[in-house]
Each structure stands twice: as C-alpha cells, then as structure tokens.
Amino acid sequence: MPRARVLPLLAAGIAAAVAAATASGAPAASCAKSSLNLVSSGTLTIGTDNPAYPPWYAGGSPKGSKWKINDPSTGKGFESAIAYAVAKQLGFTKSEVAWTYVPFNRSFAPGKKSFDFDINQISYTPARAKVVTFSSSYYDVNQAVVVLKGTKIAAVRSVAGLRPFKLGAQLGTTSYDFIKTRIRPSQQPAVFPQNAGAVQALKNHQIDGLVVDLPTSFYVTAVQVPNSKVLGQFETSRGGEHFGMVFSKGNPLAACVDQALAKLRANGTLKTIQRVWLAKATGAPVLK
Amino acid sequence: MASEGDRRAGLEVEPRRSRVIAALNPGGGSRGVAIALVSTAVFLLAVVFAITHAPGWHEVKRTFFDWAYFKASLPEISRAFLLNVKIFSIAECFILAFALFLAVLRSLPGPVFFPLRALAIVYADFFRGVPTILVIAILGFGAPGLQMSGVPTSTTFWGIVALVLVYSAYVSEVYRAGIESVHPSQEAAARSLGLTRGQTLRKVILPQAVRRVIPPLLNDFIGLQKDTALVGTLGAVEAFQQSSIDTNATFNYTAYLAAALLFVAITIPLARFTDWLIARDRRRRQAAGVAG
Numbered sequence: 001m002p003r004a005r006v007l008p009l010l011a012a013g014i015a016a017a018v019a020a021a022t023a024s025g026a027p028a029a030s031c032a033k034s035s036l037n038l039v040s041s042g043t044l045t046i047g048t049d050n051p052a053y054p055p056w057y058a059g060g061s062p063k064g065s066k067w068k069i070n071d072p073s074t075g076k077g078f079e080s081a082i083a084y085a086v087a088k089q090l091g092f093t094k095s096e097v098a099w100t101y102v103p104f105n106r107s108f109a110p111g112k113k114s115f116d117f118d119i120n121q122i123s124y125t126p127a128r129a130k131v132v133t134f135s136s137s138y139y140d141v142n143q144a145v146v147v148l149k150g151t152k153i154a155a156v157r158s159v160a161g162l163r164p165f166k167l168g169a170q171l172g173t174t175s176y177d178f179i180k181t182r183i184r185p186s187q188q189p190a191v192f193p194q195n196a197g198a199v200q201a202l203k204n205h206q207i208d209g210l211v212v213d214l215p216t217s218f219y220v221t222a223v224q225v226p227n228s229k230v231l232g233q234f235e236t237s238r239g240g241e242h243f244g245m246v247f248s249k250g251n252p253l254a255a256c257v258d259q260a261l262a263k264l265r266a267n268g269t270l271k272t273i274q275r276v277w278l279a280k281a282t283g284a285p286v287l288k
Numbered sequence: 289m290a291s292e293g294d295r296r297a298g299l300e301v302e303p304r305r306s307r308v309i310a311a312l313n314p315g316g317g318s319r320g321v322a323i324a325l326v327s328t329a330v331f332l333l334a335v336v337f338a339i340t341h342a343p344g345w346h347e348v349k350r351t352f353f354d355w356a357y358f359k360a361s362l363p364e365i366s367r368a369f370l371l372n373v374k375i376f377s378i379a380e381c382f383i384l385a386f387a388l389f390l391a392v393l394r395s396l397p398g399p400v401f402f403p404l405r406a407l408a409i410v411y412a413d414f415f416r417g418v419p420t421i422l423v424i425a426i427l428g429f430g431a432p433g434l435q436m437s438g439v440p441t442s443t444t445f446w447g448i449v450a451l452v453l454v455y456s457a458y459v460s461e462v463y464r465a466g467i468e469s470v471h472p473s474q475e476a477a478a479r480s481l482g483l484t485r486g487q488t489l490r491k492v493i494l495p496q497a498v499r500r501v502i503p504p505l506l507n508d509f510i511g512l513q514k515d516t517a518l519v520g521t522l523g524a525v526e527a528f529q530q531s532s533i534d535t536n537a538t539f540n541y542t543a544y545l546a547a548a549l550l551f552v553a554i555t556i557p558l559a560r561f562t563d564w565l566i567a568r569d570r571r572r573r574q575a576a577g578v579a580g
Binding site: 104108125127128130131171172177188189190191192193197198200205206207249 | 350540
C-alpha cells in the first residue's frame with residue numbers, strides 16, 4: 001500500500017524535474033523579444049535602489065537625473081554593466097532599457113511588480129526564493145569587515161577575535177545573518193535601515209566594525225569613512241553566497257535571463273565586467 | 289481638551305452609563321442584541337469574503353500569515369520588545385516631569401515672565417512640528433558624532449532623549465489645557481486664603497488639572513509606546529527592527545504581524561484602563577453632585 005502512494009509522488013517528482021529542466025533550458029523561441037511578457041511592452045524595466053552606490057553603479061549622475069550618486073543608465077559600474085549585457089543578449093538596445101527606483105523592501109513586496117527584474121546586490125537564500133524567483137548567480141560574494149584605523153578591533157586577526165566587539169550591518173543584508181551565525185558576537189549587533197546610517201555609526205564609534213560585502217567594503221574605506229580599513233574578508237560559507245536578479249515569483253523571463261547569463265559566463269564577458277568594475281575587491285586578507 | 293474645562297453642575301446631563309459602555313451597547317433590548325449580532329456577522333463575512341477572494345489573496349496569505357514563520361520569529365521579537373518597554377518606561381518618567389515644568393512655565397502670569405513663556409511656546413511649536421523620526425536621526429547620529437568625551441554614544445540613550453524632547457512638547461500642551469481648565473475663581477479663592485502663588489499652583493491648581501488630563505496623558509503614553517519603534521532607525525534592535533530583520537531575511541512579512549501583536553498586547557489594556565478611569569471619574573463627579 002505505501003508503495004502505491006510513493007509511485008504517483010515519484011511520477012510527480014519526475015514531472016517536476018522535467019518541467020524545471022525545460023524551464024531552465026527553455027527553447028529560444030519563448031525568449032524572443034516580442035514574446036516576452038514585460039511590465040511595459042517593448043522596454044526592459046530594471047529596478048534598483050537609490051542612491052546607486054559604487055562599485056555597483058558608477059559614472060556619476062547627470063544634472064536633472066533623479067538618481068543620486070550614480071545614474072544606472074550610464075552603463076557604468078558592475079551591476080549596470082551586467083544589466084546592459086543581459087539586455088543586449090535578450091535583444092534590447094540601450095534605449096530600450098528603463099531603470100526604475102525600487103527600494104530593497106519593495107523588491108519582494110507582494111502584488112504587481114514595477115520592474116521586470118531588480119538588480120540590487122540581493123543575495124540568494126532558499127527562504128527568499130520561496131517568495132520571488134532569482135536568476136542564477138551574477139556575482140559570488142564574500143563578506144568583509146571594515147574598522148577604523150587605530151582602534152582596538154583593528155588589531156584583530158581572527159573571526160573569534162571579533163566576538164567581544166560591537167558590530168553592525170545594514171538591514172536586509174546577509175551580513176547581519178553572517179554576524180549572528182558565523183561570528184556570534186557577545187554584544188547585540190546593530191542594524192541600520194540605510195547604508196548612510198551604518199557608515200555614520202562607524203564614524204561615530206557607535207559600532208566597532210561594519211560588516212558589508214567585500215566590494216562595498218572598499219567603497220566604504222575609500223570614500224565614505226576616512227581613516228578606515230578593510231580588516232579582512234571571511235571565508236565563503238559552505239555553498240557560497242551569490243547575488244541574483246529578483247523576478248516576481250514564477251516569471252518566465254528569469255529563465256531567459258539565466259540563458260543570457262550562461263552565455264555571458266561562457267564567452268568571458270562576466271569575467272571582463274568583474275575585472276573592470278570590481279578589480280579592487282580581491283586583495284583583502286582572509287580572517288579565519 | 290477645552291471641552292474638559294469649566295464644567296459646572298447642571299450644564300451637562302450625565303448619562304447613567306459611561307460613554308464607553310454606551311458606545312458598545314446595541315440598544316433595543318434582546319431583540320436589539322440579536323440584530324446587532326446578525327449584522328456584525330454579515331459585515332465580517334462580507335469583509336472576509338472580499339479579502340479572501342481578492343486576486344492576490346493567496347500571495348498575501350503566504351507572505352503575511354505563515355504560522356511557521358510566526359512561531360520562529362516570535363521569541364526573538366519578544367526579547368527585542370523588552371528594549372521598547374525599557375525605552376518607553378524610562379522616557380515616560382522624564383516626559384511627565386519635563387512637560388509639567390514646561391506647562392508651568394507657560395502659565396506663569398505677568399510681563400516679567402514673558403521670555404520664559406515665549407521659550408515654552410517656541411519649544412512646543414518646534415518639537416511638535418518636527419517629525420519624531422528626524423529628531424531621533426539628528427540626535428542619534430549627530431550628538432555622538434561630536435565625539436566629545438562624556439557624551440554617550442548609546443543609541444538607546446539618544447533615542448530616549450529624542451522621544452523625551454518630542455513627547456514633552458505634546459504632553460506640556462495637555463497639562464496646560466488641564467491647568468487652564470481650572471476655574472480662575474479657584475486661584476482667587478486660594479490666594480485670598482493667604483496661599484502664595486507657588487502654593488496655589490501646587491496644592492490647588494495642579495492636583496485638579498492633572499486629574500482631569502489623565503486620559504489624554506495615557507493617550508500620549510500609548511503614542512510613545514508605538515514610537516519607540518522609531519529608535520530602531522539608529523541601529524538599536526527593538527521589536528520592529530527585529531521583525532524587519534526577519535522579514536528581509538525571508539521576504540516573508542509574518543514577523544511584522546508578530547511585532548504588531550506585541551504592541552497591541554500592551555496598548556489595548558492601557559486603552560481600556562483609560563476608559564475605566566474616565567468612567568470612574570464621571571461616576572465620582574456625579575456622586576459628589578458637582579462637576580470638577
């Protein structure tokens with residue numbers, strides 16, 4: 001009797017696997033530009049947060065632009081370059097790409113999405129993937145900790161050494177999870193809704209160390225917090241952490257973007273873009 | 289507030305039941321109760337039907353009402369909620385004292401005290417005008433930014449300071465309304481008995497004024513409890529911030545619901561307590577035969 005129950009389950013499982021396989025390797029026809037179901041037809045609408053921080057976005061913001069720090073439509077900066085490369089693969093010209101402001105916490109809000117996909121340093125997690133659909137990885141990310149030079153924490157050389165200090169992270173980042181589960185500090189870590197708040201708290205000595213992703217850590221030390229340094233990066237956790245573009249749950253466009261990403265990975269474009277925009281984001285000592 | 293003032297016997301026919309009870313009573317005896325029950329049931333059914341048949345209901349149900357997420361997030365949010373309790377308990381003590389001081393300043397008579405009165409007015413105008421979240425952000429990030437020795441960097445500390453500054457402005461207005469509601473004849477009588485101005489204020493005016501404004505004071509206290517969530521913007525992990533962490537980690541909003549329930553769990557008893565105080569006050573005044 002139990003077997004009879006298992007069989008249909010197995011069959012369903014196989015059907016699901018087949019469906020998944022065909023979804024990820026969807027026939028090219030369904031990815032033709034004209035057959036895509038877009039938020040605004042004929043235009044690829046891409047969301048990201050404002051301000052758009054380096055090194056993810058670069059090239060500044062022209063006068064009259066509603067974007068602060070950087071305007072994503074310049075095509076400069078890591079994520080902007082990735083987005084335009086993907087758009088090109090899907091058959092969109094530069095002028096057929098529109099950027100829209102999507103605060104992080106709107107990217108996963110239920111209801112109709114205002115974007116076709118959102119590209120905003122959002123890490124894939126299985127829990128998140130229950131609510132939205134993620135593209136495959138466009139960047140494998142490591143976490144790093146930024147400290148002020150000359151403070152006590154600046155002499156630390158190990159993960160365990162970080163435990164007694166007051167650490168902080170930005171809300172919605174996996175950096176906070178990382179602090180709680182991997183560093184396990186003795187003090188409650190601080191969490192800031194905005195990058196600006198986190199940076200100010202570090203400047204004010206309200207926190208001893210700020211945990212951010214590695215590329216961001218270099219921007220923080222170079223521009224945002226004078227007299228600070230990247231204390232080190234952490235070894236990637238098992239399975240690693242990666243950024244993915246966010247789609248409304250089940251959006252078939254995700255499969256097309258995955259195809260585009262696979263092509264960009266195969267022909268080396270992804271590597272090149274990474275070399276151009278994230279060149280600095282490698283040379284930090286690893287804390288063990 | 290003005291309606292609380294200058295209430296003399298006979299001016300108002302007091303209903304026998306308190307207004308709270310009256311508001312909840314359907315009226316019309318047992319038939320009235322039956323009609324009220326049926327109409328309430330029909331109304332609730334209509335609302336539930338409309339919501340559960342909305343096109344996005346399944347998505348909302350999955351992302352807002354997930355029991356597993358609720359259970360998983362509640363313990364940590366409850367622990368974080370202790371910080372909210374700490375913040376509003378400490379803040380309320382300072383608010384009650386500081387606001388009373390401001391209100392007394394503002395009710396000082398005579399041209400000599402004009403600068404103090406003006407100061408109190410400017411203070412109340414300013415801090416009622418600036419959004420609380422801005423006061424918290426400016427103090428919480430600005431004051432420690434001075435990096436002066438002896439200036440605390442604790443976010444909880446500056447969050448409490450900001451809430452005390454803002455809420456004292458509101459509460460001082462409540463006190464002032466109470467003070468002004470005490471009939472001038474009371475002061476005249478007290479002075480004619482030989483009490484000094486200070487004694488009159490302390491022993492005659494304030495006891496009556498404060499008693500009258502207890503309900504609005506509690507109202508502001510409830511507001512304060514909710515606004516402790518704003519301290520989270522400074523990096524302090526209180527209930528709202530903790531639920532945001534959970535929500536952002538899972539993209540599921542159920543944790544917000546858990547935080548909301550915790551806030552409601554303490555504000556509702558307080559609201560009922562306020563109602564009870566009002567009712568008791570009304571009863572007492574009726575029993576005494578004279579109004580306040």
